[in-house]
Structure formats: C-alpha cells, structure tokens
Amino acid sequence: MGAVRELLAVRLGDVVVDCTVGLGGHARALGDLAGAAGTLIGLDVDPENLSIAERTLSGCAADVHLVRSSFADLANVLRSLGVTGVDVLFADLGVSSTQLDRAERGFSFQREGLLDMRMDPDLKLTAADIVNSLKDRELGDLLYYNSQETASRRIAKRICEHRREQRITSTTQLARIVADAIGVDPHSRKSRIHPATRTFQALRIAVNDEIGNLGKLLDAAPDLLRPAGRFGVIAFHSIEDKPVKLDFRRRKTERVYRIVTKKPLTADDEERRDNPRSRSAKLRVAVKLPEPAAVGEFDS
C-alpha cells in the first residue's frame, strides 16, 4: 500500500481511477489524497464487493463514483461520466479475499462449494461448464497456457475420464481429481503448494477472461491518461505480470511511457506478515509522456 501511494503520487484535484475497487482499501487511500477537489472513480464487476467499497468510501475526501463495469470497458465508463482525462490509473488484478473466502463463490479448492468462479455473477459460463465441456486437448491447453501447469495433459485426461462417470460440480471434487492425476497427497509436507493451485488459477482466468480484459485496459490506457498521468498495475502471477511488463516496455520505446519501476516492486516484510497473499504481488508503474519535469526513477 505504501509503495502504491508513493509511486502513484496522487495530487490534490487529481482524477483517480481504481479499475478494481474491490473492498475499497486502495481506493480510499488514493481518493483521500486527491482531496475535495479530486475525483475517484471505482470500477468492479462484483456487485457484492461494490457494496462493501461503498461503505469503505463513505466520507472519502474526493468526489466518488462507483460503477459496476469491467475495466475492459473503461473508455465508455469515463465517457458516460464526462471525464476526458485521467491523472492516476490503478489496477490490482485478480481475486479479492471476499471472493476467495466465500465457499459458495467456488474459487477455493480448500472450501466445499459449487465450481463457479465468476467474479461477475451475470457471466454465463462457470468453471463447471468449462471442465465438463472442453475437449481433452482444449482443457490441457487451457491449463498450460493460463497457469503453466506442467501436468496439464495428465490432469485434463483424468478430468475427462472422471466426467464420463459423473459431472464435476464441486471445488473439492475437482481438487481431489487433480491431486490424484498428479499423484501428490495435498496433505503431505512435501507438496509446497496444493496440487490444484494452478488448475484453479487457470480456470478462474478463463471464466473471467482475465487476460483478454487486461489486454483491453493496456491498449486503452495511453489515450485515457493525461500527460504525466501515472499508471500502476499489481499482478499476482507471471501470466498477468508479463503482458504488463511487455506493454510498458513497448510503449517506452515508442516514447509513450517512462517506466518508473525498472523492476517490479514486491511487498515488504510487514505487508507479507499482515497479508500473506501479498507475497506474490508485483507492482509496476509507468508515467505517460510528455511530463513537465523528469522525476527520479525508482528501483526495488
């Protein structure tokens, strides 16, 4: 949080967009820095999180607008609000603690629930639809490309064998099938991460089209940012971090951005202690050119 505040350097009167408002923690900090003359626009696809964010942001110093929308559609959201330029654009990608912790949302292999994984409850396709309908090869590809699961073929084969007997409907059922396919006991001390971690990540990314949406945000950002506007993205795994890194690098060579974080910033010890999920978070920040005066580059 400290690094986000420092590197996004919100000034009084700024227009701040939090693309993934979640529970509103980051948004509140950024909105307060923008002050009474500032504007905070928070987007999320999850209506439950938006209502939590509404409470977190009550009394925020800035003028707050919360919008239920994907950040893939940010340009239209800003147009409908009459906003013509953004000073600070921020996205904290992935799932929120509320989504992971609530068994019925189906994100966690540790909690018995329906295999759902939709962040936006209006999406048509659930994770159960995917595991019960894709062909063996398509499923293997999805697991490999969305999570670099090296046992993707074995897992896909076992899922297809299993579903011939019985539809796969629950989180723990899928977790058992995956552990069995890999031949790893999830309770053994030897397994560093749960064997189903990557499979669940891959399915979640597919259900919510996370890479497609991120690509649309990265494409739209340069036209939405004002000169000297700052763009920060937190990613939790390389599948999301890599497109951000490549986009920032390409736009640096095109003289569209200056990269502030030569290396991505990771959580400090205190943050890791307070929030174990922050261990794999990587923050990258870029500034839209031209900027009036160069600010020093920041290394981790």
Ligand SMILES: C[S@@+](CC[C@H](N)C(=O)[O-])C[C@H]1O[C@@H](n2cnc3c(N)ncnc32)[C@H](O)[C@@H]1O
């Ligand atoms: C890691 S959480 C953000 C937490 C937030 N920074 C906070 O302080 O509470 C990610 C949030 O992004 C939302 N989200 C995921 N994909 C989205 C998208 N394409 N558009 C808008 N929100 C999205 C999720 O529903 C979730 O609430």
